[in-house]
Amino acid sequence: xxxxxxTNPNPNLKFPPSLSNIxxxxxxxxxxxxxxxxxxxxxxxxxxxxxxxxxxxSEMDLLDDRRSxxxxxxxxxxxxDVGDDMAILIAHxxxxxxxxxxxxASPFNLELGRRPAHGEVGLSSSGRDAxxxxxxxxxxxxxxxxxxxxxxxxxxxxxxxxxxWITDDGPFxxxxxxxxxxxxxxxxxxxGTIFGIYNRLExxxxxxxxEKVQLNALQSGNRLVAAGYALYSSATILCLSFGSxxxxxxxxxxxxxxxxxxxxxxxxxxxxxxxxxxxRYFDWPNGLRxxxxxxxxxxGQFPKKYSARYICSLVADFHRTLIYGGIAMNPxxxxxxxxxxxxxxxLVEHAGGRGSDGKTRILxxxxxxxxxxxxxxxxxxxxxxxLESYDNIQQKVNPGYEV
Ligand SMILES: O=P(O)(O)OC[C@H]1O[C@](O)(COP(=O)(O)O)[C@@H](O)[C@@H]1O
Numbered sequence: 001x002x003x004x005x006x007t008n009p010n011p012n013l014k015f016p017p018s019l020s021n022i023x024x025x026x027x028x029x030x031x032x033x034x035x036x037x038x039x040x041x042x043x044x045x046x047x048x049x050x051x052x053x054x055x056x057x058s059e060m061d062l063l064d065d066r067r068s069x070x071x072x073x074x075x076x077x078x079x080x081d082v083g084d085d086m087a088i089l090i091a092h093x094x095x096x097x098x099x100x101x102x103x104x105a106s107p108f109n110l111e112l113g114r115r116p117a118h119g120e121v122g123l124s125s126s127g128r129d130a131x132x133x134x135x136x137x138x139x140x141x142x143x144x145x146x147x148x149x150x151x152x153x154x155x156x157x158x159x160x161x162x163x164x165w166i167t168d169d170g171p172f173x174x175x176x177x178x179x180x181x182x183x184x185x186x187x188x189x190x191x192g193t194i195f196g197i198y199n200r201l202e203x204x205x206x207x208x209x210x211e212k213v214q215l216n217a218l219q220s221g222n223r224l225v226a227a228g229y230a231l232y233s234s235a236t237i238l239c240l241s242f243g244s245x246x247x248x249x250x251x252x253x254x255x256x257x258x259x260x261x262x263x264x265x266x267x268x269x270x271x272x273x274x275x276x277x278x279x280r281y282f283d284w285p286n287g288l289r290x291x292x293x294x295x296x297x298x299x300g301q302f303p304k305k306y307s308a309r310y311i312c313s314l315v316a317d318f319h320r321t322l323i324y325g326g327i328a329m330n331p332x333x334x335x336x337x338x339x340x341x342x343x344x345x346x347l348v349e350h351a352g353g354r355g356s357d358g359k360t361r362i363l364x365x366x367x368x369x370x371x372x373x374x375x376x377x378x379x380x381x382x383x384x385x386x387l388e389s390y391d392n393i394q395q396k397v398n399p400g401y402e403v
Contacts, residue, residue: 070257071238071249082242085171086226089151089197090240093174094258096145097193097230097238100138100179101251104191104232112137113185134185135159138178138193146174153200156217156370158339163213163370168205172225173198173216177339181313190233192315196343197226217370221342221363229343231315239265239319239347246322246351262323267353269382270302271325275310275317280332280395287392288331301386318344318378322351327379327387331358331395335376337367344378354384358393 071094074080075087082090103109112133131139139159146152146166153170156163158177174197181191198219204212228240236251238258248262274295281289291300298305306326311317314328314335321328335341345355345362355362356377365374375394377384387393 068252068259070259071240074247074249074260080242080244080247082226085151086197086242089146089149089172089174090226090228092145092149092151093142093195093228094238096142097236098251098256099141100193101230101232101236103137103141104134104179104185109134110186113182131159132182132185135179135182142174142176142178142193142195154213154216156213156338158336158371163217165209165213171200173200173219175217175338175343177336180315180340181311184311184313189311190231190313190316192232192313192319193230194315194340194343195228196221196224196339196346198223199225214370217338218367220366221337221345224342224346224363227343227346229315229318229347231319233316233319237261237319239322241347241350243350246347265322265351267322267348267351267380268325269352269380271321271327271380271383272302272304272306273309273321273324273326274306275308275321275326275328276331277310277312278308280401283397283399284331284395285392287390288395291387291390291393301382314340314344318348321379322348322353325380325383327377327383329375329377329379329387331375331377331393332398333373333375333395334398335373337362337365337372337374338370341374341376342367344376348378352381353379354381356384356388358388 072087072091075082075090104113114132136159139157142157143155143164146155149170150167151170152166152172152174153168154163154173155166156173156175158180174195176193176195178193179185179191180194181189185191198216201212201216201219204215207215224243226240226242228238231237231239236253237248238251239246239248239262241247245264247260248265249258250261251257252259274292276292278292281292284292294300295302295306296308300306309317309320311320314330317328341355341357341362348355349363357365357374358377362374362376377387377393
């Protein structure tokens, strides 16, 4: 078994950065000897920017010079004032996502995407799915980045039964699904990393570690201070919100920088796309069937026939929904409140949309178990409100499906 690209490609370079070189921590990791580390001659500094940018003021003033801006530049000057601790944490997460992006795209890691022939199958005692080697390696990459950030007290991962206590004085708690959609990895369908960031609950510092890790990780989505996802697709996208707008950055593979490409994203109030695994139609409750039948025929509140798109990779389905509008849904108890539903709801709400379990706003649900699963509906405000008006949309029949 070959495992390539798990280590820093250039061992002389220290990653991720300390605050002193945070201006552009990742540039040199991807610099090529031909292009050099200060930028690519193939890429002019003046790039086209979205027309919406011109309408943005204050926070987006940094775009006025029509230069592309990296994530770290965005944290500086006129960009998001997230504080040094958060900037350092994001720099480490950014680096972890780049490592995972390289890992999932590597021709030498194909067998890591397969389930072990004699390994764990089905669900673990905590209700987690059996992981693939790539899930475990991605988890290790994230953990090692969070450890070296020095900024994280607790990491709770979809891949671990229990949260990990990292450092006593880390100001943050990170919840993460390291590699969502890994069931698709054999066939090169997009995958993603989802994360949410909370403040450490200092009032719990006196408790034994076993108690405070759980309680810190079980904070309600209302308390998120930041969230994000990385999409590993034809482009690698890092989408972030710190509570004022949702912004997406695209990886420039020639320099290793995430460049701000989608500032202040706004999900359209209506889309014309629904995204669901509709092979489950006959296990759906009546309300959900009626809703889908209605919008397919163009007989809903929005008098257009909706189209279906379903990649079966949550980050990819969510990313499309954020940009085009509509609804991405999984109506059965399958996706996790802590690692998936809360961070994505935070991102969609800060883009003007809504995250719902079909009845209740996701961010207001108090988690009671780390690996708690629930129905999830994410998308355009008007579409979600229309869907919620159908009483019975949560799929309670959940036999578990083979594929
Ligand atoms: O089987 P379903 O109900 O279509 O669920 C598919 C969903 O499950 C996921 O694959 C996540 O589940 P896993 O963590 O088991 O991969 C999502 O990416 C996808 O949206």
